[in-house]
Amino acid sequence: MKYIKTLFILALIGGTLGVAALAGIYFYIKPDLPSVTVLKDVRLQTPMRIYTYDGKLISQYGVKRRIPVKLEDVPEKLIQAVIATEDSRFYEHYGIDPIGVARAAVNLVLTGEKQQGASTLTMQLARGFFLTRDKTFIRKIKEIFIAIHMEQVLTKDEILELYLNRVELGHRAFGFGAAAQVYYGKNLKELSLAQIATIAGLPQAPSVLNPVSRPERSVERRRIVLLRMLDEEFITQAEFNEAASQPVTARKHGAEIDLDAPYLADLIYNEMVEIYGKEEAETGGYQVYATAPADTQLAAQEAVIRNLHDYDERHGYRGPITWLWGKPEADEDDEPVEVSENAPTDENKLWTPDEIKQALDAIPHFHPLVPAVVTQVFDPPTPESELEPSITVTDLNGVERVIEWEGLDWARPYITDSRQGDDPKTASDIVTPGAVIYIRLQEDKWRIAQIPTVSGALVALNPHNGAVQAVVGGYSFYQSQFNRATQAKRQVGSNIKPFIYSAAIESGYTLASVINDAPINQWDASTGVAWRPQNSPAEYDGPIRMRVALGKSKNVVSVRLMRGVGLQKAREHIAKFGFQLDEVPNDETVSLGSGSHTPLEVVRGMSVLANGGYLVTPHFIDRVLNEQGESLWQATPKWACNPCTEEGEQSRDGEEQNLEAMLEAQLNADAGLGGAVQLSEAGSKVKPSAPQVISSQNAFLVADMMRTGVRANGSWNKKTYWMGTGWRARNILQRDDLAGKTGTTNDARDTWFSGFHRDIIATAWVGFDDMNRNLGRATRNQNLINRNPEKFNWLGNAMIGGEDGAKAAQPTWIRFMQHMLDGVPEEPMAIPDGVVRVRIDRTTGKLTRRTDHTTLFEYFAQGTEPKVYVLDDEIVDPAQDEENTAPTPEDIF
Template sequence: MRIFSILFKLLLVVTLLAGLTVGAAFLYYASTLPSLSVLSDYKPWLASRVYNPDGKLIAEYADEHRILVPFEKLPKQLIHAFLAAEDQQFYEHPGINPARILSAAVANLKAGHTVQGGSTITQQVAKNFLLSPERSLARKIREAILAYRIEQTFTKDEILYLYLNQIYLGRGAYGVASAAWRYFHKRLDELTLAECAMLAGLPKAPSKYAPHLHPKLALQRRNTVLSLMEKSHFASADEVARAMREPLKTAPLPKAKLVNAYADEVYRQLEKRFGSKALRRGGLSIVVPYDAEAETAAIHALRRGVLNLEQEQFYRFPRHVDRTHWKELIDQWASKRDSKVLADDEIVPALVIETSKHRLRVHDGLKSFWISKPKWQWEKPEQAINQERAKGPRTWIAGDIVMLQGDGHGGVRLTQSPSIEAALYSIDLERGTMLARVGGFDYQVGGFDRVSQAKRQPGSAFKPFLYVTALENGMTPASIIMDAPIVFGNGSFDEYWRPDNYKNRFAGPVTLRDALEHSRNLASIRLLQDLGIERFLLALENYPLGRSFPKQLALALGVTEVSLEALTESYVVLATGQRWKPVAIAQVQDRFGHTLHRSVAGNRCAVCHQGPVPAASDSMRPATRVLDPVDSFLITNMMKGVIEHGTGRRALALGRPAAGKTGTTNKQVDAWFMGYTPQVLTGVWVGRDIPSSMGRRQTGAHAALPIWLEAMKHFHQNRPIRDFPVPDGIEFLDVDRKTGQPTQQDGHDVIHEAFRAGTAPLPSKASPDQRNEDGSFFELGL
């Protein structure tokens, strides 16, 4: 009996010591545990979502793609699927489940490695929110204590709400709503029982059971969860049987519909205003005035225009591959092609496998076929980058890698990767919003945006600012200036400037309108001389050109550098007489629905398009009047003449009133067309990224205007034909197109000219030379 007494006492001491140890450990770990405030004030990182004016989702920004869903909106079958897979006794245990822990320990011991987890959903919440992911006994102790505390503080439904919104489920999805969207492109209330079970099977190993990566394993796991739902009485046998027969289907990740440089400009403005963290974690709701059809049409117009221009460039010696690599190359192309028919702005590589006198047999990865040899002038061998191939013949040979372009009729034509680039920027003048923005031929989001980042000489596209300044200072469209040779120098033969006109043609005395319509350089320089460079520089400060300019007469010819964005937004002033920033972001709300930002487009609210509106903030500031409406109309009317009679006649194909201006720099390095109707303004630049000549034909009218025309035709579909409204203070008079004098005759040389009221010329028999003597117009500067 004594030995039993000793053993009892010993056991009592051991038990007491163990209790004290456990108690001490509990007090130690409990005193170092984090607060539960992060759970009670749950504000997770949320995806910010971008919508078009119709409420359609077009883009998302997220560091963690999460869509927060209240508990009452979580479908019961989804909750039951997760309970069956993760914690069947969730509503019964106090945060930890000793029986499940023991069962998992036995299973893991038998397997020799971890095959089953013993954590409850509450423990997972503790781990995911409050602890590090390390695997240690200390962390498990903290996890158990925290789980118990969580159960004492929050209801079971609140714990499930935290768990189902926080958990990572693979494919970049955090929380069940995000997973439903990214796996099935569905809302939670649209999920089937089978889809709920698939999502519930993911927490165990999101990568292993991802249906888009491992469909067989995902199907097995889904069916296991369905079986557990039946055993746990969360679903009937019939429901489970039907769900198991449902095929496992996943949707491709939704592609962003907000694309190209438009997408980059929206992101840039949002990041500048709200910061990267708020944008990617704040769950903002953003409305942008985006028209996907307009942007797609602009991209197509630019790409097709560039490819058409490439047909006029020298053909560059192609890359050549040995016959032993043909099959590998063709197989590689085949794996990337998803359509047999090429669009007319799409290019793909192809291999020349056979040639004849007039034809080439090519293989594009899907099939081989014959095409006609184009008449193409090849580059000089000494200029070729591919010097090895340049040693061969200046024609196509078997083994050459060429590029094919769709011809718009189901066929193809030979092309080459573009050596020319372009950019397009369009503004909806009626709504005051950014309509389209294309940063280059093959623009990738985050790339070099040629709309804003490329600074190039605008050439004659800069002249309207000079001419409207002349109008502001008393000249009229009928005023006479001299278009004749002029030389500037400092007395040294080696240091002089002799500007000239295109093709060295001079017209003598011409009207202001004629000088602008035909882009006469010498007349423009004389106009700037007469106007005064200081006066012009002061006027330029009224435009959003984003820079100061040197005091030089060459400014009359656009010998300066500006971006397409700055030039196009400055043309807004010419078109409307007002200075305003086109709206790219109409409205931003936080996760609670509070409005953080709303923009004004010109004088209209960018959301409801009502106006006028008060200036509540910088983003709500209405337009600033820069030009008198009369001067705005006069310069627009003169630029209508550029299209009707001058260098922009190709734009007549638009079939509606439009004003515009071509621009071409020396040696055809840059080509521009800037033009607008009462509804839409579009600017187009064409050139090489490294400035060099595109060839003598590549003027603004030939290179840039066709792109402008195709895009504008699409932009004006379903828009009524409108002419530019005539403001008060305008009078019209028939004048001779050459002399600017009133006339009562009819014919091609007569124009119904617009004037500021009271400035129309009076009938006179004086010749232009005599008129110079009586000072009735600015000095000719001869």
């Protein structure tokens, strides 16, 4: 009893001293202990995710990859794996595990090393949020106190959910939701038991146990996790055996992108950074929705890429990228041929698939291009053979493909932008075995390809509210991040003319006004040089009605109209369309498009003509949500209407117009619209109105002139036939509710096409980034003409002659609009109040009493229609004029 009493007293003293010591330590470090109550409302650093309007993920920004998950959405097997491996008594202890602490203490005494930390899930979470990984006693003590406090503030499930979302798991993945995506490209519920065990084993040492960089170590760790689950009876022996025998299937995955649209994503990212700052934008978990739908954006990207390849192919093939073997002997006049650095020194050595893949991996490539090496070239034994030349290639992925002659015959040699070599007759005229080339898939057939040296852009708007429907800034963002749609200020050429004609209408001209289409020769005494603006081509029709002049894009008429309006007045009128006045040239060249503007600025200006005279503001972001999906911000655009109410027929400066189609996109979701929607006294929804910068009558008249610019006009038989410069639009799209304008600058350095349907407007541009380089000319490729007997196939590479807006830029617009208008019923432009239609003489623009082919109906703003009738001796009948013959196909094309 004496000894027991002594031991009891000593134990009591020791316990008291221990408690006192702990209390002392607690009060000593208390000032340094954080308040864990912040974990109640903790905000995990989550990357910004950018979606299309309809919810397709297009990009993710942020150093840390995190996909927050709710505990109820986590597979039970994953929870069991984590608990079994990291803290089997998690639901039993109060933040620290006495058994684990005792085990760690014994290990420390026996080894003298801090090998086991005895950290519970709660302690790991405390360290992750508030402490470092330093192995010190003071850090461990702080960790214990914080963990105890956390257990008092949070429930076990809340702690576990935070842990599952917070823990670092390698490759910038934080939390198990991100790890499932990074390593397997799946969400948690799609993981197998083997995959669950693999990522559940990562918290101990993410870099050392990583299944991507250390697959052998990850297999060992996976087995340990599975054994712990088996010990805890979370899995059966059969499940263990199956999972433990599975191969490593992890590989690094990028963000779960539904649509790769980097030019659009980059615009939105920069706007978010400007608003929130870089760190907050990248870590705040924002879900940003673009105004562009996925299918529209994809159609724009495909249209730009296809058109740039078409241009590039009709100007010739620049040859293979390099050679892996079979280096051809260079002609005396040729540049030395380069051979891949990976080529074996012995050219007779056969390349293995791995060596080919390694060499092709080093070749830069951008969608839709695929690097490949030519392994066989087949040419028919005789010219009379029914067999066509072809080549066999092995691509980057080791797949063997056959490129038929149809995918080769375009590849005549490139000499300059305006000169091409002879058409190839055999496949060996183009490539030899060992050549490294690009191939691409077009209309389900593979063809030889090359990276286009030319650049292009397209931007499309909803003309009613400025919502950007698509934006493409070049061939590939990964080749050049310069966004030509929003950053490249290029001379606009004839795309300026609709604004000049609008100024003329405001100054009293009408669509029937006759202007002299004749050469201008004006001496400038200050420079000693004569200014001689010319039509392109240099053909002149004499007196011509304004409608025809715009449709044919007559340069000298544009100059004369600008002079009639007055230079300063014309500049101020152009500025109404959203252009900066100081960027509008202060000389007469402004009428020919010498000003430089971005495609986005041009399409905004054109939208005024499409929507009835309203200047809308382009915007790329429709709405911003937080990481919980709650609305933070909703775009509140100004609309092209006045007043802007949802119900029925609307009034716009006295005209009747139905806004149902215009409002449909935004009115689908009433929640989260912020101040965008207000209720009138009658209960209808009211939108803010955009400023009306020109009258609806002016906008309609210019737009209607632009309609004749995209079609054939008059009668072939009556010799009144003429074609607008953008005639291909009507020929291909086969609809009459379109309007547009081509644009070509001097020497074709910049080519444009802007056009619209009532609900969509788009501008396309093509040119070289080097502004001193023009687009050149293309000669006839007989191979393509033989393959396609239609001599002038607008989409083929058989187009010949100099490049211009109709050949180089318009095909992008047409392909895009083919998608946009598919299934959309034709709907003519609404005629606003204050516009009348009268019959006029085709030649003089005066009123007429005749009803034959010498007359036509024309639109006028009410009060501006002609008052004088044409005299009999003024009437010209082209059909009776033997010298005036209808144009032949050669004249037109």
